[in-house]
Amino acid sequence: MASSEPSGRRGEDSPLLRAFLEKRENLLLFLAARTRSMAAAEDLVQDLYLKLATLDAGAEVRSPTALLYRMASNLLIDQVRSEQRGSRRNAQWRLDTRAILGGEDVHEEPAADEQILARERVRLLAEATQALPPQMGRAFRLHKLEGLSQAQTAEAMGISRKMVEAHIAAAIKQLAQRLRS
Amino acid sequence: MTSIAEQQEDRAVTEAGAWLARLQRDDVGEDDGLAFEAWLAAAPANRSAYVQSLGVWHEYAAGAEEVTAELARQADRPRPLSRRWVTGIGGLAIAAGLAIAILPGVLSQTASQSFVTGKGQHQRVRLEDGSVIDLNAETRLKVSFVRSERKVVMAEGEAIFDVAPDKARPFTVAAAGRTVRVVGTQFDVRSRQGELTVTVARGKVEVRPGVATGHDYLLTPGQRLAVGATGVEDLRVVDPQEAFGWRIGRLVYRNQALSVVVADLNRQFVEQTEIGDPELGAIPITGVIVLDDPRAVMARLSLMLPIRSVPSDRGLLLLKK
Structure with missing residues (x-):
């Protein structure tokens, strides 16, 4: 962390930070494929930036872009793990609340920060x-609604992972075309 | 007949789907990232197709539970009921991409709470008495409940109030120097730049001058009272669903000046539209505008009107054709 130069100066000089600023939008789109919202992807980009700032500025990086995507991929894998933990915790919490309220339907009230869609x-x-x-x-x-990974989906359906990916790809195309306007 | 542009767009959408699916791999890594980077750079259409598909992908993430529940319901009842009234309003395909946040109403007896929405934001507020307020974009209001009164002060904006009946505690909305008082009903209040309109869908609504001068009105379902910034009052019969359309992502106009329509659109979208030629502002608009994205809205409007839109640094600029 300790650096003899102010971080602003170092930022200008570091090819890695320069590459980050240049690729920021693309990294955001890359990360957003796996997050639940653009806001969550922005958080990950911010995490990525913080991780970069702690890297040794003197280290020689042969391909900054490759390193950025390697770090971004690692962030994705970490955040998927923590999200799974989070959703399990949530489900547990909901179960508890319901038990306390004697079976009353409480799940209609989402948390204040949870984004939900108009009924229409x-x-x-x-x-x-x-x-x-x-x-x-x-x-x-x-995969998308029940949250299984592609591998788990493949297992559940008795088809290959490749086939699952092809199904998901075609589904996204059809849904995007139907739902845009 | 498909044009080359359409073929290119179709290919971009296909590839965007393939990319979103590929990036879900459990072992996604730097090679995927570098290939993705190259694909984005290969054509501008790739990026916009990807962003478009990503939006739908995130909507499914946000609404996974609700969509699953709805799928179960549709399996029981193949024809969804509310299709009927959607068709009634204009029969257009809906593309309201507006996400709304629902806040639990946790107001205590005397607490007051403020709600603010920005450009493109809608918010639903559930109050402790069971009333629901839907805030349109760029709206500021404060809710305070006391033992004898449920009170809302709207500084600016528009909202639909679905008021739970409670004879002992009337519900009042103060806006633009007037007080709207109800017992249990559904109505829309719009207060923009000193102009006030109140539209009633259900029940009875009383509008009193308050600090402003003017008359008392008792509005019944289907009536709309408009009070101009200069105090001119206009009472007419309207289809309340027109005034309520913004909640489901559509705006309905009858002979409204383009300048007013553009001002409304600029509240719904972050991307801003400017009218480049003052003559254009006065063109009257009648119709239903589906709020998907500003470019698509302007593209559809330019089919009906002598206008064309060009990109500007703030968003879009409207010019004469």
Whole structure:
């Protein structure tokens, strides 16, 4: 962490920080593929920046862009782990609350910071999902709605991971085309 | 017939889907990143197709539980009920990409709470008495509950109030120097730049002058009272769903000047539209505007009007065709 030069100066000189600033938008889009929102992806980009600042400025980096994506990939894998922990904790919390309230339906009240969609839009999303071909729809639901990894989805459906990825890719195309305007 | 541009766009959308799927791999790494980087740089259409698909992808993330519940419901009842009234409002395909945040209403007996929305933000507030307030973009209001009164002060903006009946505690909304008083009802209050409109969908709503001068009105369902900045009052019969359309991502206009329509759009989107030619501002607009994104909205408007839109540093600039 200790540096003899002010960090602003170092930033100008470090090829890694320069590459980061140049690639920031692309890194954001890369990370956002795995986060639940753009805001969460922004947080990860910020984490990435902080990690860069602690790297040894003197270290020689052959390909800054490759290093940036390696670090970004590691962040993704870490955050998926912590998100899984988080959602399990949430589910547990909901279960407890429900038990305390004697089975009353409390899950209609989301946490204050939780973004939820307008009911009208939810119906459109559901209709678009319904319109997917059966196998494609099943892969999409297991992976995106029930939160299974691609490997878990492949296992559940008895097909290859490659096939799952192809189903998801085609599903995204169809959904994006149907839902945009 | 498909043009080359359409083919390119279709390919970009296909590849965007493939990229989003590939980046879900459990062992995603730097090679994927570098290839992704190269793909983004290969064509501008790639980036916009990816951003578009990413938006849908995030919507599914945000609404996974709700969509799953809705799918279960649709499986029981293949024809969704509310399609009917959606068609009633204009029969257009809906593309309201607006996400809203729902806050739990946790107001204590005498607490007051402020709510503020910015550009493009909608917010639903559930109050302790069961009333619901939907805030439109760029709205500021304060809610305070005391034993004898439920009181809202709207500094600026627009909101739909769905008021739970409680005869002992009337619900009042103070806006633009007037007080709107109800017992249990649904209505929309819009207060922008000193102009006030109140539209009633259900129940009875009383509008009193308060600090401003003017008359007392008792509005019934389907009535709209508009009070201009100079105090001119206008009472007319409207379809309340028109005034309530913004909540589901659509704006309905009858003979409204383009300048007013653009001002409304600029509240709904971060990207701002400017009218480059003052003559254009007076063009009357009648129709339903679906709020998906400003460029798409302007593209559709330019099909009906003698206008064209060009990109500017703030967003879009409207010019004469």
